[in-house]
Amino acid sequence: MGINERKERNKQEMRKQILSTAMKLFLEEGFQNVSIRRIADNIEYSPATIYLYFKDKDDILFALHNAGFEELYKRQQEILAIKDPKKRLRKHGEVYIKFALENPEYYNLMFIMRGPAKKIVESEEWNVGMRSYDLFKRDVEASMRAGIIKKSDIDVATFAMWSLAHGVVSLILRNRCTMMDPKDLPSIAQKAFEYIMKNIGISP
Amino acid sequence: MGINERKERNKQEMRKQILSTAMKLFLEEGFQNVSIRRIADNIEYSPATIYLYFKDKDDILFALHNAGFEELYKRQQEILAIKDPKKRLRKHGEVYIKFALENPEYYNLMFIMRGPAKKIVESEEWNVGMRSYDLFKRDVEASMRAGIIKKSDIDVATFAMWSLAHGVVSLILRNRCTMMDPKDLPSIAQKAFEYIMKNIGISP
DNA sequence: TCATTTAGTGAACATAGTTCAATTTACGAA
DNA sequence: TTCGTAAATTGAACTATGTTCACTAAATGA
Structure with missing residues (x-):
């Protein structure tokens, strides 16, 4: 059953990655420049993926x-x-x-x-x-x-x-x-x- | 020279109309619903017209x-x-x-x-x-x-x-x-x- | 009457957030 | 190893935003 755990870990890691990227953009360029698309670009995923981790x-x-x-x-x-x-x-x-x-x-x-x-x-x-x-x-x-x-x-x-x-x-x-x-x-x-x-x- | 004055008056009136409409939308539906397009709709002009009166x-x-x-x-x-x-x-x-x-x-x-x-x-x-x-x-x-x-x-x-x-x-x-x-x-x-x-x- | 200035607009551009059918990937059973 | 299913991912689309600009329509003055 280690697989499910790894998946859960990956999921949490992805969430963290999204959040830290969002925060990075926040700090670097202020609120108005934090868009879902820019976050997605940064983590090299498609914008739609973000919605699998955040509502x-x-x-x-x-x-x-x-x-x-x-x-x-x-x-x-x-x-x-x-x-x-x-x-x-x-x-x-x-x-x-x-x-x-x-x-x-x-x-x-x-x-x-x-x-x-x-x-x-x-x-x-x-x-x-x-x-x-x-x-x-x-x-x-x-x-x-x-x-x-x-x-x-x-x-x-x-x-x-x-x-x-x-x-x-x-x-x-x-x-x-x-x-x-x-x-x-x-x-x-x-x-x-x-x-x-x-x-x-x-x-x- | 009454013509220029009338024009100036009209211009000011238009500005006022834009502002009061913007404020109306603000009060009625909050900030996020005040868009240039909605203001334009409300005063029955095209969105581009707004830009003749406000930068x-x-x-x-x-x-x-x-x-x-x-x-x-x-x-x-x-x-x-x-x-x-x-x-x-x-x-x-x-x-x-x-x-x-x-x-x-x-x-x-x-x-x-x-x-x-x-x-x-x-x-x-x-x-x-x-x-x-x-x-x-x-x-x-x-x-x-x-x-x-x-x-x-x-x-x-x-x-x-x-x-x-x-x-x-x-x-x-x-x-x-x-x-x-x-x-x-x-x-x-x-x-x-x-x-x-x-x-x-x-x-x- | 006609040329010129002014006012107004439609269509387009770039960028948003968000959704969803379609595709790719990972997995477990045979 | 193969194959069907489940999960993860995405491209494309939809709606909506601010903004610009070439174009048209209207008003003006000669």
Whole structure:
């Protein structure tokens, strides 16, 4: 019965190849240049073959979106080693912003593009984004319990801080910060986050 | 010389007709269904005609994006009547969030989509978005001068608050808030903004 | 009335995503 | 080794997109 296993392995390998090629195109030439046909060209198969491994293009985007969340989650988990809730919460924001600016195409898929989100709603599948959200929420909760930030609705506070970080990076990624010098943007992004955190009670 | 004027009038009318049709399609069926061909169909001209009035599709999106900023600016100006800087600043955020959630397609064009932003950078044209930004920035400045919020870099503070509001609404508009009940979103959006503002010193 | 400028268009090009009948390849049984 | 079946792959087609351009139709001014 080793044959079926090999076939399954091949199938998974093909999926991986498609995904890594799609990601490569994404990184090299941006979203608009990732077409099924170009992916097919790259892996030297016909476009129709892609459809044997993925239902449609959004399915590919969704898979990449999941890979992005894996990477983010990994970085988030490294933060857990920090014991001081205050430092941990700050670090959380810092890591999030850094991840976004260093991996704009992933971030795009994970938090901005519509395609992947459609799949989340459709598939009702357990959402990898939730895992990251919960991890952050637990940090917010810990800071509240420790009396570092004022007690209030945890979901509102978590959402507010997430929104802040997301707002900062998505305005930058979508080129809405023409009033600032492009080279200063990463630093301003961190400063803007710090500014609010400091006011909330998360001083450096 | 009335003939040239009439021609110019007609030309402007045609532009308006194209834009309003594009916007209608936008509102009725979302971005992906606004094609040059569908606009042409709707105004009963050939697709090629559109190109006599607009350089390309992004040019149409850019024009709509500008119309969106006109509407936002109008709403912002109404806030100026409020004399208390604290109330004014809060109101500013409230209006922004309300505008975004009530006009998702406009907001999309103004702050999320890539097409219009490309035109801003290309055209080097004075940016209507700047006008709105400056108005808000002046509010932040006034609050700092009045000692309501702590003095610090004005641009960082302005950007931070803008980011917060943008983050809140863009996460909602792009369906990233599956952890919350959809019907609560407008209220949560306002609450999240309030939460941060309260902590900054802009209490209700 | 007629030449010239202007407005508008049909047809074509390149590129998309997607489907499906037809073909090639791999496999297990005889 | 041969052969029928099942699986994998694909070429070609369909629909739809943005865009261009040689052409036609209409308006204008002499």
